[in-house]
Every structure is written in C-alpha cells, then in structure tokens.
Amino acid sequence: MRADHVGAYGYAAARTLTLDRLAREGTRFDRAFAPSPITLTSHASLLTGLYPPGHGARDNGMAMAPTVVTLATALRDRGFATAAFIAAFPLDRRFGLARGFDVYADRMPRGSNGRLANERPGREVVDEAIAWLTSVRKTSGAAKPFFLWVHLFEPHAPYGDPARDGGRSVIERYDAEIATADREVGRLLASLGGDFEHTLVVAASDHGEAFGEHGEIGHSLFVYDTTLRVALLMRGPGVMAGRAVPDPVCLIDVAPTVLPLLGLSCGARLQACGSFDPDGIDLRPALDGKALPTRQLYAESFAPLLDFGWSALRAVRDGRWKVIAAPRPEMYDIEADRSELNDLSRTGGAAGSQNAGSVSDLPLRDLLARIDRISGPDLPPTPPPSPSRTGETPAAMAGARARLGALGYVQGGGPSSGPRPDPKDRRELAARIAAVTSGEVQGDALLPALQSIVQEDPRNGQMQIRLGYALVELARCGEAQRHFGAAITARVPTGDAHLGLALCQAQAGHIGPAISTLLESLSVEPGNSVVLANLGLLQGRQGQTESAVTSLRQALTIDPDFHEARFNLALVFARAGRRAEARTEAEDLLRRLPPTAPQRPEVARLLSSITRSSRNP
Numbered sequence: 001m002r003a004d005h006v007g008a009y010g011y012a013a014a015r016t017l018t019l020d021r022l023a024r025e026g027t028r029f030d031r032a033f034a035p036s037p038i039t040l041t042s043h044a045s046l047l048t049g050l051y052p053p054g055h056g057a058r059d060n061g062m063a064m065a066p067t068v069v070t071l072a073t074a075l076r077d078r079g080f081a082t083a084a085f086i087a088a089f090p091l092d093r094r095f096g097l098a099r100g101f102d103v104y105a106d107r108m109p110r111g112s113n114g115r116l117a118n119e120r121p122g123r124e125v126v127d128e129a130i131a132w133l134t135s136v137r138k139t140s141g142a143a144k145p146f147f148l149w150v151h152l153f154e155p156h157a158p159y160g161d162p163a164r165d166g167g168r169s170v171i172e173r174y175d176a177e178i179a180t181a182d183r184e185v186g187r188l189l190a191s192l193g194g195d196f197e198h199t200l201v202v203a204a205s206d207h208g209e210a211f212g213e214h215g216e217i218g219h220s221l222f223v224y225d226t227t228l229r230v231a232l233l234m235r236g237p238g239v240m241a242g243r244a245v246p247d248p249v250c251l252i253d254v255a256p257t258v259l260p261l262l263g264l265s266c267g268a269r270l271q272a273c274g275s276f277d278p279d280g281i282d283l284r285p286a287l288d289g290k291a292l293p294t295r296q297l298y299a300e301s302f303a304p305l306l307d308f309g310w311s312a313l314r315a316v317r318d319g320r321w322k323v324i325a326a327p328r329p330e331m332y333d334i335e336a337d338r339s340e341l342n343d344l345s346r347t348g349g350a351a352g353s354q355n356a357g358s359v360s361d362l363p364l365r366d367l368l369a370r371i372d373r374i375s376g377p378d379l380p381p382t383p384p385p386s387p388s389r390t391g392e393t394p395a396a397m398a399g400a401r402a403r404l405g406a407l408g409y410v411q412g413g414g415p416s417s418g419p420r421p422d423p424k425d426r427r428e429l430a431a432r433i434a435a436v437t438s439g440e441v442q443g444d445a446l447l448p449a450l451q452s453i454v455q456e457d458p459r460n461g462q463m464q465i466r467l468g469y470a471l472v473e474l475a476r477c478g479e480a481q482r483h484f485g486a487a488i489t490a491r492v493p494t495g496d497a498h499l500g501l502a503l504c505q506a507q508a509g510h511i512g513p514a515i516s517t518l519l520e521s522l523s524v525e526p527g528n529s530v531v532l533a534n535l536g537l538l539q540g541r542q543g544q545t546e547s548a549v550t551s552l553r554q555a556l557t558i559d560p561d562f563h564e565a566r567f568n569l570a571l572v573f574a575r576a577g578r579r580a581e582a583r584t585e586a587e588d589l590l591r592r593l594p595p596t597a598p599q600r601p602e603v604a605r606l607l608s609s610i611t612r613s614s615r616n617p
Ligand SMILES: [Zn+2]
Pocket: 038, 039, 040, 156, 206, 207
C-alpha cells in the first residue's frame, strides 16, 4: 500500500477511515521506507529489526535465517500469547517467519483447479484473528498480554479481478482494495472493545506499487521511493495523539521501538531481549517530538538478480542524497527531486554540464562504499562482522550465500560485477513482465505475452518457468519441458523449474527421470517440502518404499500440516503391507483435517480399507 493512497497522508480520494483514525489518535511517520520492495524481505525486516543481509530472506522464496530473534520470539519468551494470521503465500511458514508464534495461520484456500491460491481475503484472515483474540482473552483474561500480527493482502497486485472488473481503472481497483483492507482493520480493532485503549497498534505496509512511475508497473524491480515509501502509523500507550514525524525512518525501526514501548528494554541492554541486535533504532524520541539521530538508511532489491538474472539494486539515503548502486550508479537530491527523476551522477560526466564543479563534490563514491559495507554480511567475510549474529545463523546464511554465489554475486565483486544487465536498461521489458506477474494480462493474451518476453530475454529464469507452467495448463508438456530446462540452465535459485520438468516427465510416464530431476532440485533448494512430497509420491509408485517414506517424512517435518504428503505416506505404508503405520498416519491425518475438509471421505475410505485388509489378510 502506497502511503500516498491513504487519507491521513493527504490522498483526497481515500476511503481509509480506520487508518485515518489511527493517525489522528496516534503518530504518523511521514517519511517511512521499506528496506526492500519485496513482500517476504520487507516483512522479515519488520519482524526482526534487521536489514535483509542480516535476516537472509533477500527475495520471496528465500527463507529467513532460522535463529534470528524476531518480535514474536522475543515477546513469547516474555510470556506473551502470540499469533499471526497471514493472507498470502509469500509469507508461508516454510520461509521462517512462523517462529515464536503460538499460532501461525497461513493456509491458503484451494482454487477450482485444485491448486492452493496465492492469497486469501482479508475477511477470512480477520475472522480467524478475532476468534483467536476471543479465545485467548477467555482463557487467560487480561492477565496475559498478547502479540497479534494480522497480514492483509488486498492492496497487493493483482488489483481486484482484472478479468471481471476490467472496466475500472487499475487505480480505482487499487483504491477499492485499500478501502476493503481498511474496513477489515476497523473490524479487528473494534473487536478489542475496551481493551483498544491499552493496546499498542502499529499499522504498516510492506512496500508500494509503481503504476508506471520510472517505467515500472508493479513492485520489486527498482528501489525508487515510489515503491519503498510506505505508511507507518502507531497508536496506543506511550504514543502521542495527532503527531507527525518528519524524520526518515525504516520498517527495521518498528521492532526496536515496539519492544521498549511494551516495557522490554533492548537498546543498551541487549541481553534483555535475548540476542536481539537490530539494525534499526528506537523511535521513541520521535514519538516524544524530538529529532532522531541522523543516519543512513539502506534498501535493496535482489529480485532482478535472483528472478531475472539481471543486476541487483542497492541504495542508501543520507540526508538530501540517495545513491543507487547499479552497473551505472544513480544519485538523486531527494529534497529537491523527491520523484528521483534527475540523476545527478550523470550530470557530472555530461559534456557541457554547467555545474560539473558542484557535482564533483557529491558524495557518490562514499555512499557507494557505504552500500557495499551494509550489504556485505550476507556473504560472510572472515572475520565475521558480528559474532553474535553470524554465530546464530550458519545454515540459512550458507544457503543464501550458495544461491547468490551461484549467480555470480561474489564477495568483493559486488552485485554489479560481470556483464549482468542494469534493470533500468530493461524498463520496457520489465513493464511487460510486470503486466504478466501483476495479473493484468490474462486468458488468451497470456501465452503470447510470455513467449515474446522469453524470446527477448531467454536467460530470464522466472519467465521461462512461468511460460513452462502456462504451457502445462494448456496440456502442452512437450513444449513446456524446454522452458523448464532453460530456467534450470539459468540457475534459478528455487526448485520450481525442476518441479515443472518432473511433472511433465511423470505425465509422460518417465518416472525414473522425474525422480532424478527432483533429487537434483534438492541441491538447488534444500528443504522444499513440495519437492520432497512429490519425490516421495513418485518413489512410492516405483515401489521404493524406504526412499518414499524418508522423503515424505522430511516433507512432513518441514510442514506437519502438509495433508497430501501425509495421505501419500499412509498410502505407501498400506501398499507395502505395513498396516499399523498406515493406520497411524491416516488417523493422524483425520485428527489434523478440519471437520469440513473435503479430503475427509477419501482418508476415511483409506482407513477402512486398511482395517478391512488387516481383518482379512
Ligand atoms: Zn508485498
């Protein structure tokens, strides 16, 4: 949600009564920025107080380090009841944000095609959150404090339903979705009743949307303030009413501000919050009307590199200057040029420039060096920058390092080494890609759009994967395989291409090769529960019972509520005549399935057939 589409931030057409009320009765941060225009990355910073290099989730699909302290782990350690209600797949528990939450409700509904949806309606999310609040307060009364994170996805692309609602402009659909989310926030806060007055409420968005600014359609590619500027509002005990904070702040400041507001001091005494060691600062001085210390704020997007094979973009703002590290670096005077349209780094070199003298004084070089220092730690140099941090996070950091290393993002060379395209030189192509990824291109137009993108940018792994899956939908697996193969060659850092290829191989009856493909994918993305579950399924079909059990159990360790994996595990046991184990899994599954789950009859049938066959051997 863009800040400038909220009434409290001056948007005349807004229908944001709840957010406006929070601003009126609390404090509004006028220059709040996301550390990344990417959903998972930005939320991980919000919950940890760390820049992306510190938590490791530098792109959607890239898990957060398994041991960093989060708001949830810190507050649960202090006796808070904790729960998160999630509206979209990018924040699925497998990406590491679930730690510290007693409840992490992230199940997406299944579409008519049987696939899990990418998002779910705010109404459903808020219904669940209210039910949890009610039960927590019934069982523990006011004695037990709670930390509740409610994630709403309405304003995020796709905006409305472009297929059914194409008559309205994109902006109209976007504003309508913001209004829907605002209403749901209002319903949630109303459910607090009298407790609202002594509840600290923080409302934030994780990034904006570009709507054509800088040639970008959605978000995630560029690091201009178009997509980095977010709404940030706080209301409750310790927060003054009606205050606006002009100092630049970042979502990494939320956790280090919330903890002391709740009476947990973490600033000077780190041990008070375990090993919490945030990059962000405590914003309480700003809540009291005082100036914040001047500092540099960092932001990055690794989506261009990890998704498309282009150069990553990293930026730092320092007073009036903002510098973007790219193959051709950029520099803006964000006081005089808030829209970042006049790149000063090029003025200096331009023939006939009238102010070359002043340009040579610009701190471009210093700020580029600063960017390298901040974004370095994801590829831990020796010695590590902070023993407390690197000591905690070897596994995930090694994973992140391996993935970035595989793409040529190597220590010392920085992301601009090598001949990777500068994203700003691919604006037109990026806009066509965003039209696809935002859902604006649909139906019969989708396939030709993807084909022309891939033709122009054949090393773009994510687009090769999308084209592959679009062909699978059309039952054209033969063609799809070539595109999955191209994505694997482009070293896309997830198992998605292998999954698609294995799906097509299995459909053609080539089970052995499909198994090999899935095994290979585990070296690219270890711990992908979907890959493991499919691997187990195929191994089971081949009669490789032991391997199948191992794979399915691994999938279930990662995701205990992966119901299809548990069903297949029961099936593998049943086929192998291991009835007791089959029954245990099937019964466990029935316990886990909600009473109305459509899978229940099938599980019950399996269970009764196991019981029957054990009676009549
Ligand atoms: Zn997002």
